[in-house]
Structure formats: C-alpha cells, structure tokens
Amino acid sequence: xxxxxxxxxxxxxxxxxxxxxxxxxxxxxxxxxxxxxxxxxxxxxxxxxxxxxxxxxxxxxxxxxxxxxxxxxxxxxxxxxxxxxxxxxxxxxxxxxxxxxxxxxxxxxxxxxxxxxxxxxxxxxxxxxxxxxxxxxxxxxxxxxxxxxxxxxxxxxxxxxxxxxxxxxxxxxxxxxxxxxxxxxxxxxxxxxxxxxxxxxxxxxxxxxxxxxxxxxxxxxxxxxxxxxxxxxxxxxxxxxxxxxxxxxxxxxxxxxxxxxxxxxxxxxxxxxxxxxxxxxxxxxxxxxxxxxxxxxxxxxxxxxxxxxxxxxxxxxxxxxxxxxxxxxxxxxxxxxxxxxxxxxxxxxxxxxxxxxxxxx
Amino acid sequence: xxxxxxxxxxxxxxxxxxxxxxxxxxxxxxxxxxxxxxxxxxxxxxxxxxxxxxxxxxxxxxxxxxxxxxxxxxxxxxxxxxxxxxxxxxxxxxxxxxxxxxxxxxxxxxxxxxxxxxxxxxxxxxxxxxxxxxxxxxxxxxxxxxxxxxxxxxxxxxxxxxxxxxxxxxxxxxxxxxxxxxxxxxxxxxxxxxxxxxxxxxxxxxxxxxxxxxxxxxxxxxxxxxxxxxxxxxxxxxxxxxxxxxxxxxxxxxxxxxxxxxxxxxxxxxxxxxxxxxxxxxxxxxxxxxxx
Numbered sequence: 001x002x003x004x005x006x007x008x009x010x011x012x013x014x015x016x017x018x019x020x021x022x023x024x025x026x027x028x029x030x031x032x033x034x035x036x037x038x039x040x041x042x043x044x045x046x047x048x049x050x051x052x053x054x055x056x057x058x059x060x061x062x063x064x065x066x067x068x069x070x071x072x073x074x075x076x077x078x079x080x081x082x083x084x085x086x087x088x089x090x091x092x093x094x095x096x097x098x099x100x101x102x103x104x105x106x107x108x109x110x111x112x113x114x115x116x117x118x119x120x121x122x123x124x125x126x127x128x129x130x131x132x133x134x135x136x137x138x139x140x141x142x143x144x145x146x147x148x149x150x151x152x153x154x155x156x157x158x159x160x161x162x163x164x165x166x167x168x169x170x171x172x173x174x175x176x177x178x179x180x181x182x183x184x185x186x187x188x189x190x191x192x193x194x195x196x197x198x199x200x201x202x203x204x205x206x207x208x209x210x211x212x213x214x215x216x217x218x219x220x221x222x223x224x225x226x227x228x229x230x231x232x233x234x235x236x237x238x239x240x241x242x243x244x245x246x247x248x249x250x251x252x253x254x255x256x257x258x259x260x261x262x263x264x265x266x267x268x269x270x271x272x273x274x275x276x277x278x279x280x281x282x283x284x285x286x287x288x289x290x291x292x293x294x295x296x297x298x299x300x301x302x303x304x305x306x307x308x309x310x311x312x313x314x315x316x317x318x319x320x321x322x323x324x325x326x327x328x329x330x331x332x333x334x335x336x337x338x339x340x341x342x343x344x345x346x347x348x349x350x351x352x353x354x355x356x357x358x359x360x361x
Numbered sequence: 362x363x364x365x366x367x368x369x370x371x372x373x374x375x376x377x378x379x380x381x382x383x384x385x386x387x388x389x390x391x392x393x394x395x396x397x398x399x400x401x402x403x404x405x406x407x408x409x410x411x412x413x414x415x416x417x418x419x420x421x422x423x424x425x426x427x428x429x430x431x432x433x434x435x436x437x438x439x440x441x442x443x444x445x446x447x448x449x450x451x452x453x454x455x456x457x458x459x460x461x462x463x464x465x466x467x468x469x470x471x472x473x474x475x476x477x478x479x480x481x482x483x484x485x486x487x488x489x490x491x492x493x494x495x496x497x498x499x500x501x502x503x504x505x506x507x508x509x510x511x512x513x514x515x516x517x518x519x520x521x522x523x524x525x526x527x528x529x530x531x532x533x534x535x536x537x538x539x540x541x542x543x544x545x546x547x548x549x550x551x552x553x554x555x556x557x558x559x560x561x562x563x564x565x566x567x568x569x570x571x572x573x574x575x576x577x578x579x580x581x582x583x584x585x586x587x588x589x590x591x592x593x594x595x596x597x598x599x600x601x602x603x604x605x606x607x608x609x610x611x612x613x614x615x616x617x618x619x620x621x622x623x624x625x626x627x628x629x630x631x632x633x634x635x636x637x638x639x640x641x642x643x644x645x646x647x648x649x650x651x652x653x
Contacts, residue, residue, distance in 0.1 A: 068418070070418045072415075073418075144388070144391075147384065151377055152377070158375070158376075158377035160373070160374040160375070160405070160406065161407075162406075162407045163407075186408075186416060190407040190408035190409075190412070190413075190416065191407065191408045191409075191412040191413070191415065191416050193416075194412070194415045194416055195412070195415075198415075205469075215441070217437060217438070217441075218433065274412075275411065277407075277409065278374070278404065278405050278406075278409060279374060282374060282405075
C-alpha cells in the first residue's frame with residue numbers, strides 16, 4: 001500500500017501537485033511542502049522517505065486514485081466529510097482530527113458517517129436518521145442491498161416515490177468505500193447527487209410545470225387542458241398536495257413557468273426537484289378531471305360536530321395520521337368507531353351521505 | 362472511458378414487483394462484469410428516464426428497453442425522455458419486429474447512446490419462451506406431446522404487440538419442437554378465453570409475452586382461461602381445464618435467460634460481451650440449442 005501512493009506521487013510530481021495543503025514538484029530533484037514543512041532539493045529516495053506515512057500524501061492519493069472521479073460523485077464525497085469543494089491550502093489537521101472521531105452528515109433520511117481508515121482511506125457507514133445508538137439494526141455491506149431497503153416502508157407498504165419521507169428504519173451499512181457509498185445513496189435517492197451538484201454549479205436544468213406538461217403524450221396530454229392562462233391556483237394545489245416536505249424530501253425548484261413562481265413553499269430538502277415527477281404527472285391527470293367537474297349544490301343536515309368531524313377526517317387522511325389514532329380514542333374525528341357511528345347514522349343503504357343522491361334523479 | 366448499460370423498463374406506482382425483472386436481469390449482468398456500470402431506469406419509478414444518463418459515468422451507453430414490442434414506449438417515450446437527438450421512428454428501420462440499434466447523442470449529457478431495440482422483438486426471445494416452457498414444466502425436453510400458446514395483448518393497444526407475438530409463435534413453430542404452437546390474445550381473436558379449443562394435444566404450456574407479473578398475468582389471464590374463478594384462490598400446475606392440462610408460465614420477462622437477450626441487444630450495437638452471454642446461458646442452464 002505504501003509503495004502504491006508513493007509511486008503515484010513520484011510519477012505525478014513532474015506535473016506539479018497542489019492539493020489540500022500538499023505541494024510537490026520536480027523531476028529528479030523535488031520540492032515537498034505542507035503547512036508544516038518545506039523541503040527542497042530532495043532526491044527521489046528522499047522524496048519517497050518523506051512521502052511515506054505523510055497524511056497529506058495519502059489524502060492526495062485518496063482523492064485522486066481511490067475516489068470516483070466523476071465531478072458530482074467527488075463533490076458529494078467532499079461534502080460528506082465537510083471538506084471544501086476546491087482543494088484547500090490550509091492544514092488538513094483539523095479535518096483529520098474530526099475524521100478520527102467520525103464526521104456525520106445527513107442526506108434526506110440518510111445519516112452518513114465517515115472515518116479514517118488505513119493509509120488515508122475513508123470508511124463510510126450509512127443508516128437511517130431516526131435510528132439511534134440503542135436501535136436494533138440489521139447490518140449490510142453491499143450497496144445493491146439498499147435498493148431492496150428503499151422499496152418498502154416500515155409498515156411493509158410499497159414506496160413508489162423514493163424521496164418520500166417514509167424510508168424504513170432498522171438497518172445500517174458499514175465499511176463502505178467511496179464508490180459503494182455513492183452507489184448506495186444512488187439506490188436510496190436516485191439522481192439526487194448529480195442534481196445537487198448541478199445546482200451547486202448553477203446549472204440545474206429546471207423544467208417548469210407548463211413545459212413539462214406540454215411534453216406529455218398519450219393519456220397524460222389531458223393535463224395541458226388544465227392550463228388556460230388564467231392564473232395557476234391549480235398548480236399551487238398540486239404542489240401543496242404532493243410536493244411539500246411532509247410528502248417528498250426533494251426541494252421543489254420548478255415553478256408554474258419561467259416567469260410565474262408558485263407561492264407554495266418548495267421545501268427545505270438538501271437535494272433539488274427539477275421537474276414534476278411521474279407521480280405528480282399521474283396525480284395531475286386525475287386532478288385535471290376532478291377540477292373540470294362543475295360544482296353542484298347539495299343540501300345535507302349535519303350537526304356542527306358532524307361537520308367538524310368530516311373536516312377532521314379529511315385532515316387526518318391528508319396528513320397520514322389515521323394509523324396513529326388509538327382504537328378507543330373516540331374523541332378523535334378519524335377514530336374508527338366514531339367514523340362508523342357517523343356512517344351508521346348518516347348514510348343510507350346506498351352509502352349516500354344523508355340519503356342525498358350524487359346525481360339528480 | 363468504460364461502457365455502461367442502462368436497462369429501461371416500465372415500473373409501477375402501485376405494484377412493487379413490476380420492477381423485479383429489470384433488477385434481476387441487471388444483477389445477472391452485473392455478475393458477469395461485462396459492463397463497468399449497469400443501471401435500471403423506469404417510466405414510473407426512479408431513476409426516471411429523464412435523469413438516468415446523468416447518473417452514468419461512461420461516455421458511451423447502451424440502452425436496452427425491457428419492453429415487449431416496438432411502439433409507443435420504445436419509439437416515442439424513451440427517446441424523448443432520454444433526449445436522444447435526431448431520433449425518429451425510422452431510426453431503427455424496422456418492420457415492427459426487426460429493430461436493431463441506432464447511434465445517437467443524448468442532448469442532456471453529450472453521451473453517445475447506442476439505443477437498442479426492445480428485448481421482446483429480438484429473435485433470442487423465442488428461446489426464452491421455450492426456456493420458460495422448460496422451467497414451468499420442469500422438463501428440459503418439453504415439446505413432444507405438448508402445445509405451446511404464446512399470449513399477448515391484442516392490436517387494440519399496439520399493432521406491433523400482436524406482430525411480436527405472432528413472430529415468435531412462427532419461429533417456435535419452425536423449431537418443430539412442440540406438437541402445436543398458437544399465438545393468442547387477451548382482447549382480440551384468437552382469444553385466450555378459448556385456449557383449449559385451439560389445441561388437440563392434452564398438455565398446453567401457456568407463456569404470456571409480458572415483462573413483469575402483474576394484473577394481466579396474475580389475475581386476467583388465469584381467470585380468462587378458466588384456471589380459476591378467482592385468482593386469489595390460486596390454481597394447480599398443471600390445472601385441468603376442459604380435458605386439457607394447462608401449464609401456465611406467468612410473465613416470460615421473469616425468466617432468468619432474458620438477461621441473455623438484453624446482452625444480445627448490446628452485441629448488435631457493437632458491445633463485446635460474448636463472454637458474458639456464455640456465462641448467462643450457463644448459469645440459466647440453457648441447453649445448447651441456440652439457432653446460431
């Protein structure tokens with residue numbers, strides 16, 4: 001291992017090295033500088049001596065030979081250990097001290113910790129932010145296994161949206177290398193690293209609502225009929241329904257169009273959402289049809305409590321709180337017994353509210 | 362720069378097993394090491410077609426649609442969403458079952474994309490259908506004394522869908538392996554509902570030409586054929602219907618050998634993965650009976 005990074009350093013020296021506080025140059029006769037030492041007129045043997053065991057050299061080697069070189073993956077790994085994106089000139093001492101204890105960051109519901117391994121290598125571990133030291137965790141070590149963990153939530157329900165805040169708990173990856181970490185994160189949150197990186201560089205290609213819907217074909221073409229150039233309240237409703245942090249951890253960057261921003265808060269997530277996703281488009285198809293229906297006046301006789309219960313029920317379903325309501329907590333609007341009581345009292349034999357038909361007879 | 366393979370499939374918002382064939386075949390190909398990167402991408406899941414190429418490091422990417430027929434998804438949706446510059450429906454110069462590959466540039470990333478025809482219309486798919494018959498009967502020599510029904514949607518959805526079914530039925534008929542071979546459809550004649558009426562032999566293997574198991578292959582077709590009145594109650598293998606034994610295979614796309622067709626598609630596009638093809642065939646215990 002020692003010879004590998006030293007060989008690489010000697011080979012590269014003639015091109016000049018300047019990275020994270022390390023400066024090496026020369027060909028046959030070398031200079032070697034770090035914030036702590038400044039050596040000149042070194043023979044190759046002397047360069048090899050001083051390079052062996054130098055954290056500056058192993059750090060340089062890690063970032064150039066052991067880390068994925070694709071810009072976005074590299075930048076992500078820098079972020080993971082809280083290193084500046086560009087090479088730094090100061091001492092890496094503080095960063096290394098922090099790495100000894102482990103540097104932890106989050107990415108959606110992922111908690112990523114990096115520590116120093118041997119010869120400047122990094123070891124990454126990955127777990128769910130909600131799992132603590134006393135959680136019972138299943139251990140994994142292959143990034144492909146993340147794909148399976150991302151599929152179902154803790155209730156065993158299918159997660160069609162990978163960035164929904166419903167990632168299952170109770171697992172951990174340890175001993176991952178940089179490539180494997182990036183892969184695992186990619187299985188949990190596909191394409192988030194590359195889109196985050198584009199945004200960091202100011203070149204995230206956002207496709208707003210109108211252009212995304214205009215691109216649709218087949219059964220989704222109908223959504224364009226929803227846009228009639230007279231305001232975009234309907235898209236506010238979509239964003240409020242599907243794209244807030246409670247539903248998706250991506251931070252919505254797409255707007256109605258280039259000129260008209262949505263008022264609905266786009267969320268605080270670390271990785272951006274660059275266009276309405278397939279779930280939003282599918283939902284919008286249904287919403288388009290629902291919103292095209294004309295309203296109709298119905299007359300119902302309800303008690304004030306029943307009206308409030310209906311509102312509470314809708315709220316509980318919309319916020320995903322139904323499962324939390326205790327069996328005997330009759331005080332809650334969406335309690336099952338209480339809801340069954342409402343149904344028994346107010347539905348007729350055709351399940352119509354207060355016996356009022358939906359269509360006029 | 363190393364090459365990458367992207368497998369493009371439909372996926373589902375509702376059915377968690379819809380993506381399983383794409384994952385399974387991708388894993389089989391990963392194991393061979395034939396490509397430095399293998400990625401799955403979906404119309405309904407993530408990574409989306411729109412974003413998958415930017416997650417791939419390679420300058421040259423082979424894209425193989427895990428779809429049965431040449432049509433709406435393979436000729437319109439995937440090229441549009443991958444942003445393949447210069448694509449048009451003539452790019453494959455196909456009669457509906459003869460697509461090979463088109464070399465294009467992805468406007469999003471600048472990568473060179475070898476956009477391959479779908480697995481379903483490749484000749485090797487015929488062998489996968491036969492392999493499926495072997496798997497479901499547990500008999501590597503299945504053929505004599507058996508009929509084979511290849512089942513698809515009808516033309517109501519996509520004209521080329523029926524073409525692919527008939528194409529493979531014809532090819533398998535030409536192998537002289539099964540006593541009878543019949544193409545059947547869900548929503549047009551000849552219909553799957555009357556499956557036993559199309560065969561004289563008593564044993565019939567039924568192979569639906571679908572990529573993933575789901576509503577059609579697990580609920581519709583078994584009920585339509587009379588294997589069961591209610592799919593939830595299940596059925597035997599084989600199940601006795603009108604004096605015939607029906608060996609119902611489920612979606613052909615779940616057959617491990619389909620990974621071979623994915624690789625064959627990339628070979629057509631210039632990938633040097635012959636070794637991987639051998640590995641996949643050996644691992645899926647394919648008998649040596651390929652046409653080539």
